[in-house]
């Protein structure tokens with residue numbers, strides 16, 4: 001049934017515009033980042049992630065991805081720098097990935113896709129009262145995108161992949177305390193930044209995107225654990241493996257991509 005959006009033939013990204021016309025808007029995400037066309041902006045402040053007191057709460061399967069949520073009742077965990085006007089509060093992170101051996105990132109770099117993409121989601125709590133409200137404002141959200149490529153095991157990712165069996169089905173939630181996503185950062189914080197949108201419905205054009213140039217390395221075995229998740233609820237008889245939960249690059253429509261590095 002087409003009523004709820006998804007990533008399948010009947011309800012996937014090419015059909016989202018029918019229920020969400022902004023899908024064809026002027027600042028949609030993701031995009032293909034072309035490094036040679038990005039302009040170095042020396043005024044961009046370095047990205048700073050103050051996550052030391054961050055408080056993860058739970059891990060859940062929302063039927064589209066696996067999400068780790070944080071206590072965002074104060075300014076303990078914030079991102080600042082880049083083109084952000086003020087610090088933005090960490091709310092959650094989630095992933096997008098493909099099927100075995102294939103690509104699954106949302107952003108691409110000069111046409112190259114990665115196996116997966118991590119999104120660290122932050123909101124402008126200085127200006128807006130709630131996350132839901134911020135998500136509808138042009139400067140409401142900032143998402144830090146980190147590419148994943150395959151190689152050796154990631155030494156900390158197992159903390160997440162070991163918890164995935166507890167959230168196999170849509171609607172499942174499990175405690176997930178004491179996880180600091182700083183352990184998922186690459187060594188360089190060089191980034192590209194541009195104005196964009198949510199990459200899933202309702203596709204609000206409310207995200208200042210910050211995409212790191214350097215990917216982190218995870219093993220194919222670790223990626224395989226994401227693919228044991230399913231899109232469906234436990235009670236549904238149709239089992240569909242959670243994979244290919246990514247939107248493809250959208251038209252730039254005159255937007256400028258800025259680079260923090262030469």
Ligand SMILES: CCc1cc2c(cc1OS(N)(=O)=O)CC[C@@H]1[C@@H]2CC[C@]2(C)[C@@H](O)CC[C@@H]12
Nearest residue numbers: 119121132135141143197198199200201202
């Ligand atoms: C930026 C991360 C994010 C936030 C949201 C979605 C999707 C998101 O992932 S993504 N890939 O970063 O764009 C889809 C559901 C959205 C939510 C933002 C807040 C809402 C718009 C709620 O108010 C109602 C539906 C929610």
Ligand SMILES: [Zn+2]
Nearest residue numbers: 094096119199
């Ligand atoms: Zn995302």
